[in-house]
Amino acid sequence: MSHQTPAPGALDAPGGPVGALGNPPERILMLPGPSNLHPRVRQALGAPLVGHKDPYFLELMERVTAQLRCLFQTVYSATFALPATGGSGMDAALINLLEPGDAVVVGVCGFFGERMVDIAQRVGARATVVQSPWGQPLDPEDIRRALERSEAKVVAVVHGETSTGVCQPLEEIAHAARAQGALLVVDAVASLGGVSLPCDALGVDVCFSGSQKCLSAPPGLAPITLSPAAMARILGRRQRVPSFYFDLTLHARYWSTEHIYHHTAPVLNVYALHQALCLIEEEGLEARFARHRLHARAATAGLEALGLHLLPEPAHRLASVLAVLVPEGVAEAPVRDVLATEFQLDISGGLGAYAGRLWRIGIMGHSAQRRNVALLLNGLEVALRRQGYHPRPGAALEAAEAVYAGAG
Amino acid sequence: MSHQTPAPGALDAPGGPVGALGNPPERILMLPGPSNLHPRVRQALGAPLVGHKDPYFLELMERVTAQLRCLFQTVYSATFALPATGGSGMDAALINLLEPGDAVVVGVCGFFGERMVDIAQRVGARATVVQSPWGQPLDPEDIRRALERSEAKVVAVVHGETSTGVCQPLEEIAHAARAQGALLVVDAVASLGGVSLPCDALGVDVCFSGSQKCLSAPPGLAPITLSPAAMARILGRRQRVPSFYFDLTLHARYWSTEHIYHHTAPVLNVYALHQALCLIEEEGLEARFARHRLHARAATAGLEALGLHLLPEPAHRLASVLAVLVPEGVAEAPVRDVLATEFQLDISGGLGAYAGRLWRIGIMGHSAQRRNVALLLNGLEVALRRQGYHPRPGAALEAAEAVYAGAG
Incomplete structure (x- = not known):
């Protein structure tokens, strides 16, 4: 890794200043994210910057949280956009829900399922891994058995596994979770806004996504929603969440109508997300x-x-x-x-x-x-x-x- | 907290769609962040979005890391911009450097010093707090004694305490840290790019800031630099960093010339930061x-x-x-x-x-x-x-x- 060898820094560079790189090329993005921005979303980024406590911005937050509830198909108000890119939702969800020693069942049928196992282990949780071959969805019966055996109170799966192009059916997994009194965590980074995911109807407790995929906003925000049961679990932790930035109870307070200061929001990214959500609303x-x-x-x-x-x-x-x-x-x-x-x-x-x-x-x-x-x-x-x-x-x-x- | 009461969501709203909020007002921002954007920085946000693995973006990352080394006055290559807002640097620094049971000395003379104590406690570190009244800087002698007594290998202080308007002199604190073989962590969120902070000359091991203050880029990025000693401490941890998103060794690899994928970068925010750093370079x-x-x-x-x-x-x-x-x-x-x-x-x-x-x-x-x-x-x-x-x-x-x- 290059950081091991203190390379001659730019300060010593005989060429002087680093200088501006020319303009980026205009690409058609058929990547699994980011996708292209609608002109109205690009335009929103050019609007004047206001402070994160400006009445305009607080009103904007209230619109965005209402729009995100529509998108997640939930009525729960702990629905907001984390101030970090898509991958942060997974980190935040698992870091908040799991404590050292907690049992969790993780479904793995691709790259992002594996990352959930990695995060669960980082926080010291005991992860029971339920696997299916890459390219196939998980078998809900495997999840059910793993929940029963491990007595885990959290189960985490990927809805749209971008590494394999598989869409995971969630009904039976949600049923198994409910039967065991476990919370269902769903990674919808690659699917939210493109594929139906009615969180409340299904019984999803935590769902997170990224701004730059099916929503076509710039990368930089991670929409997330939590059910009251998920929030209650976090509020009932034995130890505090080992991160201030990702403590979801603080984000919920910041995005509530109380707007209790937690961080300087990425204001322009929120403008852009709002426009992207307006476009979704208009399309239906x-x-x-x-x-x-x-x-x-x-x-x-x-x-x-x-x-x-x-x-x-x-x-x-x-x-x-x-x-x-x-x-x-x-x-x-x-x-x-x-x-x-x-x-x-x-x-x-x-x-x-x-x-x-x-x-x-x-x-x-x-x-x-x-x-x-x-x-x-x-x-x-x-x-x-x-x-x-x-x-x-x-x-x-x-x-x-x-x-x-x-x-x- | 409003999340406790599942409010009637937008789905039930009789008024139908949430709808677009009008344009933000044009404000003169003399806040302690965010500050106003230069027109060139605003323009950069409108440039075409490319993917986070696009050769253009990888080249941009290399320019930005070189520019950030100039800004931090360091030659160390583990210098990059975290994909989250200003406050995330503090979280990332302390979560990576500290493990449960580790001793740390934290200087507190305002709001953000207190937050460092909070984060240290969240990760289970034993924080020795050195205080001075709000409005006064820390006494380096207090720091020296606390380091000696606690045998802490990390000391964290705020350079520009935005809650009190105090600029903390760092020379003697750095001297005390060196004498005890402790790493010096400096919060420069409110000062970097506005007040001199020659990291290498002073002997600062970890320094972090925010994009939206003296740099006048939009909020959404947290520039950070780590010395080889700081990186060695992280690589030598007993337990893994309890976060994937904030694992600084993974960020260092992503920003190195190897560009090993870690997250979807907030591409447009990096465009804007690059322009802001070009303006700094031109000004000197x-x-x-x-x-x-x-x-x-x-x-x-x-x-x-x-x-x-x-x-x-x-x-x-x-x-x-x-x-x-x-x-x-x-x-x-x-x-x-x-x-x-x-x-x-x-x-x-x-x-x-x-x-x-x-x-x-x-x-x-x-x-x-x-x-x-x-x-x-x-x-x-x-x-x-x-x-x-x-x-x-x-x-x-x-x-x-x-x-x-x-x-x-």
Whole structure:
């Protein structure tokens, strides 16, 4: 690690000042986050900065918390945006709910499930891991048995596993959690706002996400919601939360109508999130979910017409992230390079065990558009042909168009 | 706390959608943070969003880390911006350096010193508190004795105590820390970029700040630097850091030239920070410190001409935050209200024990301008007169002008 060797710092640099880097390129983001920003969201970032105690900002917080309740489909008021990027919700949820020695059941069927185990162990909890192979969802029966045996009062699963493109059904897991009196924690970083997740109806106790995925706000905020039972567990801890910044009881007070000061909010990020949530409100949640499904189906039809296969079975595919297996004889990274350099379109590679074996394509928020799907399929066809892989010309676009025509 | 009572959520709201809040007002921010943004920083936020693994963004990270080394006056490469607001640096520093049972000496002479004690206790460290009255700096001799008695290997102090306007001299404390083989942790949230703080020359091991104060970038990032000794202590921990998001070894790897993925960076905030650091580079650190001193002296001369008194003695005043005692018979909040509503200029009240007894005025970054100082003094004179407090008309502006003339 470079920090071990104190490198000659910029202070000593003979070249003098570091200097400004030129402007960033304009990319089409079909990554599993971040997604492209709507012009209104970009515009919101340019509005005048106010202080974090300004009456305008306090009113904005109240709008945003109400909007987030709609998004999470919850009536609970401990619903707000943590002042840190997507990954922070997982940390905050587990650090607050778990104490040293506590039992927790963690479902692992991909990279982010593994991270939950890591965090649970960091705080000294006893994690019982329930696994399924990458690309398959968890078996709720396994969760039920693990809860019974471990007597854990918390179970944590990933709703949209962005590393595998799997959408985890939650009904039966929620049922198992309720039966054991355990709180259900759901990572919805890759799904919230793109895939239906009615927290109250399902019985989700803690759900967290990121601003930069299906919400299409800039990265920098982590929406989160807690049920009264989850908050009661935190208030009843034996030891205090080992972090001031992530103490969720303090965030709940800051976002309540009392607005008790806790931190300097990332004010401009909240402006942008508010606009992104206004756009969601205008579109309507159901219409938005349908849009994500439509573009995911069209893209999938095109990918299959190219002869490609998705990792998960059709029944468990996440609309917001398509995990596409790299075919035999094709090199993964050069295909992305063609898309990136010749089409200014970004997709992602695989994580962990699937590095080099998957492409991961985001169908998220403002990026989920017909013209982007068309360009993606066109670019993939060109890139695959470079590697001697010959799909039937135009088949991918034709298959996608058939989906759009059917939906028309 | 409102989260205890599940309020009727927006889903049930008879009024339907929450709807957009209108545009924020344009404020002159003479708060102790955030400060106003330079137009170039605002513009940077509007640049196209790229992914956090985009080659452009990786190159930007390398520029920013080099720029931050200049700012912290360090050659150490473990220098980066945490993806969370100002307060997160304190949490991250103490959570990483301290384990349950560790001894730590914490200097407390204001609100933020108290928060350091709180965090140390949250992680289970044994904190020895060295106090001085609010408005006075710590006595280095007290620190030396506490280190000797407690055998603590970490000592934490606040450089610019924004709650009291005190600038803590660090030379002797650093000397005491070195003599005991203890690491020196410095909170520079309110001072970095406005007041000189040569980390390497002083022997500061961990220093953290916020983007939204003297740097005049938007809130949302916490610049931090660690010495090799500090990083070695973290790498040598008995237990893992009880947070994944704030594990500083992972941030150091992400910001190193290896760029090992840790989190989705708040990309646009980093664009803005880069522009803010470019502006600092163009101005020059010494010139910038001199500018902060000049406007602080002019504002102070004006305040004193109004018959007001600053809380700290002249020798220990922080240039970036002026803590002004509310005179007998004057109500604190109404004065701020006049400034806010009639001059669109924001200053802050007191914290903790000094709530209602202090005004706190930020002289920070892009807000530290002659025209802002003039408007502040004019507004204060008007506001004070409303309460039957009668300074000699024009005396404040005259006194400030004399300072500017002398500097001319």
